[in-house]
Amino acid sequence: GAVVSQHPSRVICKSGTSVKIECRSLDFQATTMFWYRQFPKQSLMLMATSNEGSKATYEQGVEKDKFLINHASLTLSTLTVTSAHPEDSSFYICSAQGLAEQFFGPGTRLTVL
Amino acid sequence: AQSVTQPDIHITVSEGASLELRCNYSYGATPYLFWYVQSPGQGLQLLLKYFSGDTLVQGIKGFEAEFKRSQSSFNLRKPSVHWSDAAEYFCAVGAGTNAGKSTFGDGTTLTVKP
Numbered sequence: 001g002a003v004v005s006q007h008p009s010r011v012i013c014k015s016g017t018s019v020k021i022e023c024r025s026l027d028f029q030a031t032t033m034f035w036y037r038q039f040p041k042q043s044l045m046l047m048a049t050s051n052e053g054s055k056a057t058y059e060q061g062v063e064k065d066k067f068l069i070n071h072a073s074l075t076l077s078t079l080t081v082t083s084a085h086p087e088d089s090s091f092y093i094c095s096a097q098g099l100a101e102q103f104f105g106p107g108t109r110l111t112v113l
Numbered sequence: 114a115q116s117v118t119q120p121d122i123h124i125t126v127s128e129g130a131s132l133e134l135r136c137n138y139s140y141g142a143t144p145y146l147f148w149y150v151q152s153p154g155q156g157l158q159l160l161l162k163y164f165s166g167d168t169l170v171q172g173i174k175g176f177e178a179e180f181k182r183s184q185s186s187f188n189l190r191k192p193s194v195h196w197s198d199a200a201e202y203f204c205a206v207g208a209g210t211n212a213g214k215s216t217f218g219d220g221t222t223l224t225v226k227p
Contacts, residue, residue, distance in 0.1 A: 004156070006156075041220075041222075042219060042220070043203060043218060043219045043220055044157070044203070044217045046214065049214070091154075093156050093157070095156075095157075101159055101162070102159070104149075104156035104157040104158070105156050106154075106155050106156045107154065107155065107156050109154070
């Protein structure tokens with residue numbers, strides 16, 4: 001089946017720094033990708049919809065200036081957590097829209113010290 | 114607004130026993146329903162989905178789910194659980210065939226006893 005990768009799989013950073021997470025569709029082109037956040041033992045919360053060549057659409061309550069999304073190509077979307085703080089620590093998951101279903105990446109564990 | 118309820122936070126079953134994970138949804142129109150499985154530290158894998166037609170849907174890994182409109186339910190079943198089925202299971206409801214804008218339930222953790 002289709003594969004979506006995320007890099008890095010795990011990152012630890014200091015408070016105040018920025019972290020970039022990459023989401024790649026490896027064997028198909030995805031005009032639309034999605035970014036989710038998942039807290040421990042909780043469900044996925046959609047943060048934003050990333051559209052290739054246009055601005056991302058953010059869900060209510062998600063700060064677009066803090067969570068910068070860039071979808072520069074049909075196989076790559078990036079999420080940058082700017083000026084990260086401990087409360088941003090979470091599991092971030094992306095998904096890429098295929099023809100018939102969503103394909104999810106393995107997730108990125110972000111820990112902000 | 115759409116919503117999904119998974120009443121069981123945690124379920125434990127013995128290996129070889131049958132399994133049913135409950136999912137109730139709220140949606141104003143014909144729902145698109147999904148079940149996903151997530152292993153620790155991993156992304157989600159689609160088990161099965163329902164859009165229309167036969168209300169009993171077959172998925173991967175021996176799973177099936179039945180859509181019951183009258184009960185607003187989409188319960189996941191497996192006749193004989195394997196130890197490798199231990200994971201987190203999420204039900205989702207959406208407005209389209211792709212799950213991207215779907216609403217996810219809080220998940221059910223499945224533990225399998227040897």
